[in-house]
Amino acid sequence: MHRNRKAKIIATLGPASAEHETIQRLFHAGADVFRLNFSHGTREAHRGYFEKIRAVERQVNRPVGILLDLQGPRxxxxxxxxxxxxxxxxxxxxxxxxxxxxxxxxxxxxxxxxxxxxxxxxxxxxxxxxxxxxxxxxxxxxxxxxxxxxxxxxxxxxxxxxESGNLQFTAFTEKDRVDLEYGLELGIDWVALPYVQKPQDLVELKRIVAKRARVIAKIDSRASLANLDAIISACDAVMIARGDLGFDTEPEDLPGIQKQVVRAARKVGNPVIVATQLLDSMAVSPVPSRAEASDVAAAIYDGADALMLTTETAAGKQPVAAVQAMSKIIERTESTSHFHEVLSVSHPTSWVTKADAVGAAAQNIADRLDAAAIVAYTSSGSSAFSMARERPKKPIVGITPSAAAARQLALVWGVHAVHCPEATDELKMTELACRIASEQHFARRGESIVISAGVPFGKAGSTNLLRIAEVE
Missing domain, CATH: 2.40.33.10 (PK beta-barrel domain-like)
Known part of the structure; x- marks a missing residue:
């Protein structure tokens, strides 16, 4: 199965969504990543959520991402x-x-x-x-x-x-340290740190993570906005935490801030998440308000990789309905005739890395040849990240021998992640890419796909190969 949309949905788990059946229904409704909010609940409860998510993952045979959200010094x-x-x-x-x-x-x-x-x-x-x-x-x-x-x-x-206060404390607390070690031992895929005011706030967290997960910096204060570019460069993704930002900024400033952060993150190819009160009324109502539908659509037009539901799925009366509603709004927004035109206006023009240049070339070739899909064979996920930065019209299939990388890619815009066997040479990699594109219903016999990879195989961050193949 694959989604009929490019942007991803993150669902927060809590009392309303604690059961295995509910988590499974949330996935089928459209949740791509599940958030464990360590500001609430016990570590044992979060272990229970983790184990149920992984059980659902095995049942649906699809990579499912898990995001650990640390409490921070709130x-x-x-x-x-x-x-x-x-x-x-x-x-x-x-x-x-x-x-x-x-x-x-x-x-x-x-x-x-x-x-x-x-x-x-x-x-x-x-x-x-x-x-x-x-x-x-x-x-x-x-x-x-x-x-x-x-x-x-x-x-x-x-x-x-x-309000406008200047609290002096470390962004990474002792509780965060213990929670992080606990989550890494479980095998979480992403970790988010709140109240990041400068890139140095991420140093200790990244040292402990040691590439066992990817790091998200939460943009949630005036201080984080003042150091935005440096913070984005120091992490793997950012989250626009509009609730906390709302404490430190005026409501009329938030729409502009959201666009600013999305564009800054897209420029360097980092995924960006928009969070808080997207479908807030659905904590009690079976349908979203018109204003909420427009808010979700605005984030999609901005180019966000993922949207996050919080109270709606953690404590709301109808968590599954909230995910279904968000998925429908995203699908409808992305299907409009001017969607890619709007995205192209805010598209970053500079290439940050060689992989970004390969990603841009892959999009160009796929469009000119009307290829069925772009397939990124990637050890670490970086090739697929670079493809997503270009926001191509064609679907991106991210194939990787790393289960961890496949789960991390579940959060990235437009990427359909597949955990696959390891390829040892270019021929086997091409055959693997064609077979997966066919099996996952992205390409039919006789159609072309554009493939990117890195040589030598198995070396992370070495994207340097681009080829065109015909599915047999």
Missing amino acids: IRLGEIEDGAIRVEEGQLVRFELEAGVGNQQRVPVPFAEFFAALKKQMFILADDGRVRLQVEACAADFAEARVVRGQGVLATRRCLSI
């Missing part, structure tokens, strides 16, 4: 009685460093750096920015702040942010 509320309290405009809220279980009288924030950074008249944002509070009094272990705008909930483990 300011999160502690445990609150009955899960949440509601706050209204004008209400005074007391935050405490050591407050036990919170209630209407006191709200726990077990994060000393939060209180250290506060000053009178500063603003605190809560409930995804719906609630704005102004600090009236504060010390090292408490703060009193009044709701000056909006109404909403303060819920267990939900994030707080200091």
Whole structure:
């Protein structure tokens, strides 16, 4: 089976999607990658999710990616009685460093750096920015702040942010270190780090990962935007975390920021993920709003590799319906007559590597010959990444002897990943490419395919071969 779309879907797992049957239905509905959010749940629960995903992978006989999303140094509320309290405009809220279980009288924030950074008249944002509070009094272990705008909930483990605040802490915490080692031992494919403010924030994480997974930097603050190009160059992919960005920027700035980040990532060939509130109403509604459908379509026109569902699939009432809706919107958007015309306007013109040049040539040849598909034989996945950078009209079949690379490619725009035997010479590689293109229903007998590979075979990052073959 293969999808009828190029952009990929990431589904976050949680209480609403914890069962094996639900995960299987999410895959068939369109989920290409599953996200394990280590800000919530126990490590044992995430191990359960991991094992169920791999069981589904074996059943469907398709590579399925798994993304570990680290918590990072986020300011999160502690445990609150009955899960949440509601706050209204004008209400005074007391935050405490050591407050036990919170209630209407006191709200726990077990994060000393939060209180250290506060000053009178500063603003605190809560409930995804719906609630704005102004600090009236504060010390090292408490703060009193009044709701000056909006109404909403303060819920267990939900994030707080200091508006335009400059919190000084490391992006990679001790909890992240333990969670990362745990995930790498399981065999995760991608790892995302939040609150990356500069490329140096990724150094320790990449040292531990040691190429056992690919690294995603989350763009979620003004600081990360200020160092955007350097951060993109230091990682394998980026995620536009619009929820956290919304804490640090104005709503009217987000559409432009989204385009800026997508274009910067595409320029160097790094996948880019758009996340947060894409189909937010589907946490409770069976259908998306018109505005949400337009938001999804806008991200696709921007050229995003993947879109991520969070609450919709982790805690929503109809997680499968949310994936189905997103898949349909993407398919319909990509089928419009002007889709590739819009993508070409924002296409990066410079070639970053030799592999990028080969990718551009492969697209050109495939279009001129009306080839059935472009096949990238790749040890590490880099050839397929370069093909995806070009956003070709023809399908990309990424074939690799590495199961890990095949799973990583599940996130990349337009790539249909296939785990295959290793080829030892050009003839065997060509025969393998033709056979897989036929078996996967991308090419029929007599049709041409364009093949890229690297010589010598098995050497990662050596893309230097381009050839045309006819399927027999």
